[in-house]
Each structure stands twice: as C-alpha cells, then as structure tokens.
Amino acid sequence: MPARDKILGRIRHNLKRGPLGEEAANALKARLEGHSRGIVPNRTELPHKAQVDLFVAKASALAATVARIATLDEVPEALRDYLTAHNLSTKIKMAPDKRLDALPFDKTPMLEITRGSAEPSDEVSLTPAFAGIAETGTLCMASGPETPSTLNFLPENHVAVIKASQITGTLEDSWDRLRAEYGVGNLPRTINFISGPSRTADIEQTLIMGAHGPRRLHILIVDDEKKS
Amino acid sequence: MQVTSRHFKEGAHAALHDKDIQKAFSKVKGGFPVARAKAASELPEFEDLRDAGRDLKNHILENLDYYLEYFEDQVLLQGGRVHWCSNYAEARDVILQICRDADARTVTKGKSMITEEMALNDFLEKNGIEPIETDLGEYIIQLAHEYPSHIIAPALHKTKDQVTELFHEKHGKYGFTERLTDPQALVNEARSILRDKYVAADVGITGANFLIAETGSTVIVTNEGNGDLTQSLPKTHIAVSSIEKVVPTLEDASLFLRLLARSATGQEMSVYTTFSTGPKRREDIDGPASFHVVIVDGGRSDLVGSDKQDLLRCLKCGACMNHCPVYQAVGGHTYGWVYPGPIGAALNPQMVGLEETRHLPNASTFCGRCEEVCPVRIPLPKIMRLWREQAFETEVTPKPERWGIGLWAYFARRPALYRIVTRIGARTLKTIAGKKGRIVKLPLMGGWSSVRDFPAPQGATFMDQWKKQNRGRK
Numbered sequence: 001m002p003a004r005d006k007i008l009g010r011i012r013h014n015l016k017r018g019p020l021g022e023e024a025a026n027a028l029k030a031r032l033e034g035h036s037r038g039i040v041p042n043r044t045e046l047p048h049k050a051q052v053d054l055f056v057a058k059a060s061a062l063a064a065t066v067a068r069i070a071t072l073d074e075v076p077e078a079l080r081d082y083l084t085a086h087n088l089s090t091k092i093k094m095a096p097d098k099r100l101d102a103l104p105f106d107k108t109p110m111l112e113i114t115r116g117s118a119e120p121s122d123e124v125s126l127t128p129a130f131a132g133i134a135e136t137g138t139l140c141m142a143s144g145p146e147t148p149s150t151l152n153f154l155p156e157n158h159v160a161v162i163k164a165s166q167i168t169g170t171l172e173d174s175w176d177r178l179r180a181e182y183g184v185g186n187l188p189r190t191i192n193f194i195s196g197p198s199r200t201a202d203i204e205q206t207l208i209m210g211a212h213g214p215r216r217l218h219i220l221i222v223d224d225e226k227k228s
Numbered sequence: 229m230q231v232t233s234r235h236f237k238e239g240a241h242a243a244l245h246d247k248d249i250q251k252a253f254s255k256v257k258g259g260f261p262v263a264r265a266k267a268a269s270e271l272p273e274f275e276d277l278r279d280a281g282r283d284l285k286n287h288i289l290e291n292l293d294y295y296l297e298y299f300e301d302q303v304l305l306q307g308g309r310v311h312w313c314s315n316y317a318e319a320r321d322v323i324l325q326i327c328r329d330a331d332a333r334t335v336t337k338g339k340s341m342i343t344e345e346m347a348l349n350d351f352l353e354k355n356g357i358e359p360i361e362t363d364l365g366e367y368i369i370q371l372a373h374e375y376p377s378h379i380i381a382p383a384l385h386k387t388k389d390q391v392t393e394l395f396h397e398k399h400g401k402y403g404f405t406e407r408l409t410d411p412q413a414l415v416n417e418a419r420s421i422l423r424d425k426y427v428a429a430d431v432g433i434t435g436a437n438f439l440i441a442e443t444g445s446t447v448i449v450t451n452e453g454n455g456d457l458t459q460s461l462p463k464t465h466i467a468v469s470s471i472e473k474v475v476p477t478l479e480d481a482s483l484f485l486r487l488l489a490r491s492a493t494g495q496e497m498s499v500y501t502t503f504s505t506g507p508k509r510r511e512d513i514d515g516p517a518s519f520h521v522v523i524v525d526g527g528r529s530d531l532v533g534s535d536k537q538d539l540l541r542c543l544k545c546g547a548c549m550n551h552c553p554v555y556q557a558v559g560g561h562t563y564g565w566v567y568p569g570p571i572g573a574a575l576n577p578q579m580v581g582l583e584e585t586r587h588l589p590n591a592s593t594f595c596g597r598c599e600e601v602c603p604v605r606i607p608l609p610k611i612m613r614l615w616r617e618q619a620f621e622t623e624v625t626p627k628p629e630r631w632g633i634g635l636w637a638y639f640a641r642r643p644a645l646y647r648i649v650t651r652i653g654a655r656t657l658k659t660i661a662g663k664k665g666r667i668v669k670l671p672l673m674g675g676w677s678s679v680r681d682f683p684a685p686q687g688a689t690f691m692d693q694w695k696k697q698n699r700g701r702k
Contacts, residue, residue: 003312003525006525007314007471008293008297010525011296011529014530014533014534015293015532019293024291028298028476031477032298032442035477035478035479036479037479038280038483039277041272136497138497143515145511148515150461153457172482175479185442185443187445188505189505189515190460190502190504190515191445191503193497195495195497195499198453199451199452200365201493202363202382203368203388203411204386205384208415210415210416211364211415211453212364212452213453213457213499214453
C-alpha cells in the first residue's frame with residue numbers, strides 16, 4: 001500500500017471513522033475559504049497615523065533603524081545619507097522594480113546602482129516592501145520578478161522602502177492585502193516577514209547581530225498620506 | 229538517531245559533575261523564562277490565545293486527514309511535489325533520490341528536528357552527499373559530531389571556550405588560523421564560511437514550522453536568516469515536515485505565530501518568518517526551480533485518537549525545557565534521544581519505545597511548570613503519569629521498584645491498616661530522632677541523607693491531628 005494511503009488510513013482508523021462525509025467536508029471547506037480571524041491583539045486599534053508611529057517604535061525596538069521622508073523622490077538622498085553616516089559601501093544592488101527605477105538617482109551621483117537579484121559580493125540592497133505590520137514592527141516582503149527575495153538576505157545591509165499607506169495593523173491585515181493583490185489562494189513564491197536585522201544567541205546565549213542575514217536593516221518610510 | 233535514554237541515571241550523574249554542562253545550563257533560568265514572562269505580560273490576549281491555540285490544534289487533529297489532503301492539492305496546483313513517508317527509512321530514501329536527481333554534491337540544511345529524528349545527515353554522508361547545517365548552533369554541533377541538547381538552541385551545552393577551540397581546529401582549512409575568543413568574531417567567521425556553502429549547494433533542505441492547507445505553503449521561522457538562504461539559493465528546495473504541522477488558513481498560522489516566538493525566546497516575532505509556495509514562478513529571477521514537500525508520519529498517526537493525542541499539539545518552542553528544574557540540572561543529552569526536557573519525557577517513549585526510555589517519565593519533580601508555560605497547554609505531567617502506569621502494568625518497571633510500589637499500594641488500598649502502619653512509623657521515627665527532631669543517616673537512603681538531615685515526624689499522623697483538632701466541631 002502506498003505510504004499516503006497508509007498514513008491517511010491509520011489516522012482515520014484511530015479517529016474511528018472513514019473519510020469525512022460531504023456535510024463535514026463542506027463545513028471544513030467553508031472554514032478554509034472563510035479566512036475568519038482568531039483572537040487578534042487590540043494594540044493596533046488606533047488611527048492610522050498612530051499605527052505608523054507604533055510601527056516605527058516596534059521596528060526600532062528590534063534594532064532596525066527608521067527614517068521618515070516626505071516623498072518617494074527623497075529616497076536617493078536618504079539612502080546616501082544613511083550609507084555615509086555608517087561608512088558603508090555606496091554600491092547598491094537595487095530590486096528591478098518600476099517604482100524604484102523612477103527615483104531621481106541623478107541627484108546622488110556617488111551611488112552606484114545595479115539591478116537584479118543578490119550575489120554574494122553585494123553589500124547593500126534596496127528593496128520595496130509589500131506591507132508593514134504595526135503590531136510587531138514587521139516588514140512583509142513579497143517575491144516577484146521585480147522583487148527577488150535573495151536581496152532581503154544576502155547583502156550585509158538591507159534598506160527597505162515603504163509608504164506609510166502600506167503600513168497596516170496586524171498580520172491578518174497583511175493577508176487581506178496579499179489576497180487583494182495576488183488573488184485568493186495564490187501567494188507569490190516567497191513571503192518574508194522581517195522583524196529587525198539577523199541575529200543569533202547560539203554561543204552561550206549571547207545576542208550577536210548579523211548571523212547570516214543582514215547586519216543592518218534600515219527602513220525608509222515615505223509619508224504619502226495627506227496631513228490631517 | 230541512536231537512543232541512549234536507557235542510561236539516564238548514569239548520564240544525569242555525569243552531567244551533574246560536569247563543570248561545562250553545569251555552567252552552560254545554569255544560564256537557562258535567567259534567560260528564556262525571564263524573556264517569556266515579559267513577552268506574555270505585554271500581551272493582554274496571551275492567555276486567551278493559548279486557549280484558542282489548544283482548541284485549534286484539537287480541531288486540526290480531529291480532521292487531520294482532510295487538511296493534509298487539502299494541503300497536498302494546493303502544493304500540486306502551485307507546481308510543487310508532495311512525498312508521503314510512513315517512516316524514517318522511506319523519508320531518507322525519498323530525500324536521497326531527490327538529491328541524486330539534482331546531481332547534488334552538497335546540501336545546505338536549515339534547522340529541522342524531524343531530520344534529526346531520522347538521522348538524515350549520517351545517511352546522506354554515507355551516500356556521498358555532504359550535508360551542511362547552517363543554523364549556527366547546528367553548525368557548531370555538526371562540526372563537533374554531536375547532537376542537539378535543546379530544540380531551539382541546539383548548542384546550548386557548548387561553552388564559548390569550546391566553540392573557540394572547535395573553530396580553531398576545524399576552520400584552518402578555510403584559511404582561518406586565528407584563535408578567536410570574541411563571540412562576534414566567532415559568528416563572523418562561521419558566517420563567512422557558510423556564505424560560500426549556500427551559494428555552492430545544489431539542494432536546500434529545511435523543516436517546516438507550519439504547512440498551510442489553504443495555500444500549500446511551508447513556513448519556517450528563524451532569527452539568523454540561514455533557513456532563507458538555504459531555501460532560496462539552491463535550485464531545489466526540500467521542506468521536510470511531520471504530519472501534525474498542517475494548519476488550515478493563514479489566519480490560523482497567525483494565531484500560532486503569536487504564541488510561538490513569545491513562548492520560545494520571548495520575542496514578539498522571530499526575525500524571519502517565511503512562507504514558501506511552490507517553486508519560483510516563470511518570471512522570477514531567483515528562488516528554487518523545484519519544490520518538494522516530504523510529509524513524514526514517523527509514529528505520529530498512532531498518537532491520533534489516543535490518550536496521548538495532546539502531544540501532537542506541540543509547536544516545538546522549547547518553553548517546557550526552559551522552565552524544567554530537571555532539564556536545567558542534567559542538560560539535554562542525558563535524555564538520550566532527539567527531544568529533551570518534559571516534551572521528551574512525554575514523547576520519546578512513544579517514538580522509540582517505553583522499554584528504552586522508561587526513566588524519562590520519572591525524570592520529573594511534577595512541579596507542573598511545563599504545563600503552566602506550554603503555549604498549547606499540553607498536560608505533560610499527566611502524560612508522564614500515563615507512561616509510569618503503563619511501565620508498571622507492562623512490567624517494564626524493574627522488580628524491586630514494582631515490589632516497592634506494590635507494597636505501598638497494598639496499604640494504600642486498606643485505609644484502616646494504612647493508618648495503623650503510618651501511626652507506628654511516625655512514632656518510631658520520632659523516637660529514633662530523639663530531641664534533635666532530625667535523623668542524620670537513613671538506612672537504604674544514604675545518598676539522600678549524605679547531604680541533608682531527614683526531618684522526623686512530630687509523633688502523630690496528619691489524620692490523628694486532624695481528628696483531634698476537629699473534635700467537638702460539627
């Protein structure tokens with residue numbers, strides 16, 4: 001008997017039933033398609049502006065750094081300022097993303113931009129985030145031709161760009177946004193939730209940053225929402 | 229993996245006298261439990277989430293066949309492949325075949341307990357494929373030819389000095405000859421060596437914290453980012469998972485994610501939580517071209533519907549061992565198989581047999597801390613008690629112990645006789661103790677009384693005192 005049948009057979013035998021009947025199966029299918037939420041922490045039940053502030057506070061507590069800028073066009077200069085302040089390489093591997101392509105890098109001639117997925121020699125990456133989660137200060141990155149996920153891991157320094165309007169309250173909010181963007185039941189190959197830079201405590205429980213992923217995570221938040 | 233649980237008593241004795249083990253494990257108390265308590269106190273919904281997590285796992289286990297089949301359908305729809313394996317041998321063979329089909333010479337690995345169970349690394353090596361563990365702790369113990377002493381901090385038993393010597397001995401071939409003592413420098417050295425390994429590997433093998441039925445995704449949770457490099461750089465990604473990891477929806481996974489990191493390390497979220505769905509898409513410029521999910525039973529289906537089904541709720545967070553006084557004293561290796569601590573004491577007898585592991589359910593003070601902190605409220609002490617009963621009933625317990633328990637049971641079932649005997653016993657002990665009220669040396673219990681005095685009873689038994697105190701009351 002194939003292993004599949006053996007395993008499913010044993011489970012059913014031990015549950016003292018056969019395959020689920022139509023009614024029970026339909027109920028489970030409805031549950032799967034209903035996407036109903038369980039208990040969700042109420043800490044993010046805030047006006048959106050306060051959610052963005054919470055995101056900044058949470059991400060900072062995770063040892064990410066955050067800079068807030070007024071428009072997308074300010075990204076090149078903010079990036080340059082960050083790299084020079086930390087004495088980092090100005091060679092940047094940028095996600096081949098249309099929104100980033102439109103940035104005015106002519107203002108920052110010292111930045112050397114190449115586009116593509118990550119290679120081991122890359123020191124700095126620049127990628128657009130899909131969403132931000134205020135609950136925990138987490139970035140949600142969705143992979144695709146314009147957003148290769150290796151850029152989130154291989155370079156030592158990761159700079160992510162996110163618009164304030166992309167910051168949501170909870171993990172569940174990000175699922176809704178993903179379903180709206182990609183269609184129900186159709187996720188991109190890789191979804192990375194990133195909460196601060198890489199770390200390890202595997203040597204005598206001492207916290208060390210930069211284990212395998214980026215040592216530094218810098219988040220540029222573009223305040224794209226109207227002042228109220 | 230070889231089972232050495234039979235030697236628990238000798239192992240515990242050795243561990244208690246091993247300075248390095250004592251140094252390493254004495255740090256646990258002030259680390260993980262403190263962080264967990266803080267994280268729990270900062271989330272008002274935490275206790276309700278634990279109830280919901282327990283209930284949701286129970287719902288999944290009641291419908292495990294349905295959710296596994298649904299998951300399989302979604303993986304296939306996304307262009308991935310699913311391999312079902314009843315036991316470890318089948319799983320090892322399937323994984324080897326995938327590696328051979330990929331012409332693999334080296335394989336990088338993210339942390340995975342199920343592959344520890346099946347001793348996959350030894351098997352791959354014997355078949356000419358080099359497995360490289362990439363989680364720093366796993367990397368350290370692979371270099372040292374050891375196995376994990378903790379399910380989320382596998383090299384917990386290693387001191388920094390031992391890592392210094394290990395790296396100095398093993399990293400010379402990569403041109404690193406300096407003896408490093410700074411933890412950051414040690415991490416940097418391992419990081420730079422492993423970078424090349426990620427890129428060179430033909431296959432990346434990870435475990436799975438969750439399988440999402442709704443989308444056919446596998447989920448891994450790490451702090452280092454090693455799992456992500458493992459599953460995104462090689463051409464082939466194999467995710468190995470046991471059957472009970474399936475959850476229905478992304479929302480359901482979110483609930484468990486809120487419990488997992490808080491219970492494990494006290495983080496609100498681990499640094500990297502990654503959902504992988506199928507192989508890379510046609511237009512993608514990175515990611516694996518083929519995606520395999522290996523679903524392993526490995527004895528778990530026997531637990532379904534049994535009096536120990538609650539064990540299958542386990543999220544593998546490690547909270548039970550972090551809070552266990554026995555684990556903190558004897559360390560992880562003493563338990564003698566993959567899972568140490570209370571979860572090992574309750575699970576290992578099922579997985580490798582009660583005969584081999586009969587000491588484990590007894591390696592507990594029954595203080596109940598493990599159950600108090602378990603994110604999905606597994607009644608670990610109750611399950612250990614079930615194993616104790618089973619060991620007695622099936623005569624796995626050795627004769628002298630059975631005789632002792634039998635003798636006690638004889639009196640316990642006869643309350644009148646029990647009272648008389650305890651009354652005589654209490655008086656006798658009081659007389660022996662004399663004015664001091666303590667007994668310095670106990671016959672047959674020299675080991676116990678060599679380091680402490682035995683406080684003698686005061687003369688009357690509890691029942692007698694109770695009667696006296698309540699005399700005249702109604």
